[in-house]
Amino acid sequence: MSLEERRRLVPAFPVLWTPRLRLRELTAADAPWYLAHFSHPEIVRGTGFPAQDGITGALEEMALYVTGLFERREGIRWGLVPTGTDTLVGTAGIFRWTDGPKPSAEIGYDLAPEWWGQGLMHEALGAITAYALGPLGLVRLEGWVFDGNDRSRRALERAGFRHTGLFPLHGEDQHGVPRDEHLYEMRPPLLPSAG
Template sequence: MLMFTPLQTPRLHLRALRAEDAPALLDIFSRDEVSEYYDLDTFTELAEAEQLVRVWLRRTEAGEGLRWALTRSGDDRLIGTCGLHQYCPSHRRAEIGYELHPDCWGQGLMTEAVQALLAYGFGPLALHRMEAFIDPANHASERLLERCGLRNEGILRDYFFEKGRFVNAQMMAILEQDYAALATPR
C-alpha cells in the first residue's frame, strides 16, 4: 500500500501537494519551455493547475501513485513537483515523473529530488524497477536520469499520442540491484 511520506534532501523538502499550490504550479506550466516535452499543453488558466493538483491528489488517495511538492528547505513555496506513477505492486515497479521551474534549472535540485525518490522506492516501497519515459530530444532530462543511475533501454516508436500527434518515448530505467551497486563502496 502506498503511503505518502515527506522526504528531505540537503536543499529540498518534498512535502504533500496542497490546493494552494495551484498558482505556483500555473507559473511553472504556463511556460512553453516546461511543457515542450510534457504530455500537457502550456497552461493559460489557474483552473488547469487546480485540476492537475486534484488529479495528483486523487491518485495518491487511490494508491495509484505519489506526487511531492518540491520546496527549498526553509521556504514553503512550490518550485516543482516529482512523483511516482503507474505504480504496479504486483510487478514491484513505478514510473518517475517531474518538472521544475526554469529559474531553478541547472542547479542540481531535480537530481536531489530524483535520488530521494529512488531511495524511497527501493527502500520503504521495496520496488524492483523504477523507470522514466522521456522525449528523445530532451537531453537535459536524459543526463539527469543518467546521473541518478538510470540506463537508456531504447526508443519506443510512436508510443504516446500527445498534443495531436504520435511521439517517440525513450525508456530509462534502473533495477534494485543497479541501485544497490551505486551505493556500495568500491
C-alpha cells in the same frame, strides 16, 4: 495489493528531505503556483502536457495527477521546496504504481527553468528512487523521455537509470503529435547472495 494494504504501507504523505530540498505534499492551495508552473513553455515542451484552463482546470488536473493520485494510492507526487524557504520550484514523483510480485512505477519530474543546472532535480530523484526501491518495495522504476529532451535524459542517467531503447512514436506531445521516446529503467541493487 488492495487500497487498504497500500494505506498500511504509506499511512500518511511521506515528506522527504535532501541536502537542499524539502519534498512536501501539494494541496489545493498550491493551485495558482501549479497553473503558472505547468503553463511555462519549457515545462509544457518537456512533459508534453498542455497548459491547463485556469484555476479550475489546474484543480481538476491536480485531483487527477497529484492530490487524488495519493488519496487513491496510485502514486506520489511531491512538491519541491528549497530548504529554508516556502517557494515551490518543481514537482517529481511516481505514478502507475503496479501490483503483483514485481511492483513497479513510472517516474515523472519538472523543475522551473530558473532553477535548472544546479543539481536540484538530481537530489530529488535520488531521494525518490531510494524511497521507491527501499521502503515502498518497488523492484523497477521506468522513465520515458521525448527524443531531443537531452537535459531530462542526462538527469535520469546521472540518477543511475539505464537506457533501454528508443521507441518510435511511443509518446504524444502537447499538440497530440506522436513523438519518439527513450525508455530508462532502474532496479534495486542486487543483494549479495547468502553462502
